[in-house]
Amino acid sequence: MNRIIALVIAVVIVLFVGSSMVFTVDQRHMAVLSPRGDGEPTLLGPGLHVKLPPPLQTVTPVDTRIQTLDTPDEDHYAAADKTDLLVNPVIKFRVTDPVKLVMETKGDVQSLPDRLALISRGALADAFAKYNLTDLLAKLQTVGDDARGGMEKAAQSLGVEVVDVQLTRVDFPASMADTVYKRMIAGREQIANQERAQGAAEADKIKDAAAQQQQALLADAYKQAQEIKGDGDGKAAAIAADAYGRDPQFYQFYQSMQAYRNSFKPNDVVVVDSSSDFFRFMRGPNGGETTPNDAAAQRKNHQ
Numbered sequence: 001m002n003r004i005i006a007l008v009i010a011v012v013i014v015l016f017v018g019s020s021m022v023f024t025v026d027q028r029h030m031a032v033l034s035p036r037g038d039g040e041p042t043l044l045g046p047g048l049h050v051k052l053p054p055p056l057q058t059v060t061p062v063d064t065r066i067q068t069l070d071t072p073d074e075d076h077y078a079a080a081d082k083t084d085l086l087v088n089p090v091i092k093f094r095v096t097d098p099v100k101l102v103m104e105t106k107g108d109v110q111s112l113p114d115r116l117a118l119i120s121r122g123a124l125a126d127a128f129a130k131y132n133l134t135d136l137l138a139k140l141q142t143v144g145d146d147a148r149g150g151m152e153k154a155a156q157s158l159g160v161e162v163v164d165v166q167l168t169r170v171d172f173p174a175s176m177a178d179t180v181y182k183r184m185i186a187g188r189e190q191i192a193n194q195e196r197a198q199g200a201a202e203a204d205k206i207k208d209a210a211a212q213q214q215q216a217l218l219a220d221a222y223k224q225a226q227e228i229k230g231d232g233d234g235k236a237a238a239i240a241a242d243a244y245g246r247d248p249q250f251y252q253f254y255q256s257m258q259a260y261r262n263s264f265k266p267n268d269v270v271v272v273d274s275s276s277d278f279f280r281f282m283r284g285p286n287g288g289e290t291t292p293n294d295a296a297a298q299r300k301n302h303q
Helices: 002-021 098-104 109-128 140-156 177-246 248-263 277-282 292-302
Strands: 022-025 029-035 042-044 047-050 057-063 067-070 075-078 084-095 160-171
Touching: 022 029, 029 098, 057 098, 067 109, 075 109, 084 109, 084 140, 098 109, 109 140, 109 160, 140 160, 177 248
Parallel strands: none
Antiparallel strands: 022 047, 029 042, 029 057, 067 084, 075 084, 084 160
């Protein structure tokens, strides 16, 4: 009976020791095999591996995927103009050198988020201190990039790459929110007034230029019109002179008809002296003058 018990105990010990010597690493992790003492750690990839039982060798799994550090509590940071801000950063990181991480943390890889959070506070404080409050509102992504650059050297010493830093919340403490909002509104109104003044000045310049161009066009058009009118008047005078030379009596008749048309309007009542020379063509097509044919006709009638 004692032999059976001893055999069972021996089998259990062998199984326990054997199970502690065989381990697997999945695709999401790498493993660092650390020997006892001052020996160099070994990096192991995914798969089945064998090691010496503890404490001769220990295995530390390390997640090599992109991970997220999202602190639940906001931190206080100050802008360049000493404005206090409440900020919630989200940090994306990835372990690129598991051996260095294990050596720097003495095998305590679970402390990595706390270390990165401490590094990020210093980097974010430096990034926020570069900008005034009014500039921060338009440059949050730039602030995140500056913080990522500030974390880079310290993170590399841990074997970690900082992939991205995003600011999910940037707010003001309740005690100073109203004051800050009023100051922001005043600043935006000042910028808006400057833009309006600049726009009005540019509009005046455009109007002045348009007025000058209009005057130049009108003057040029008037000059061309006068030239055309002068040319037309010259042609009209030449035509009138030619007409007068061909038939002076008809020309006088035509000119009188034009004068009558320009002087009288429909339904006008005009009382004038019919013997006036202006109305001589009202008395006859010859303007009241006796032509040789008319004189011969009158002599014939008298005979």
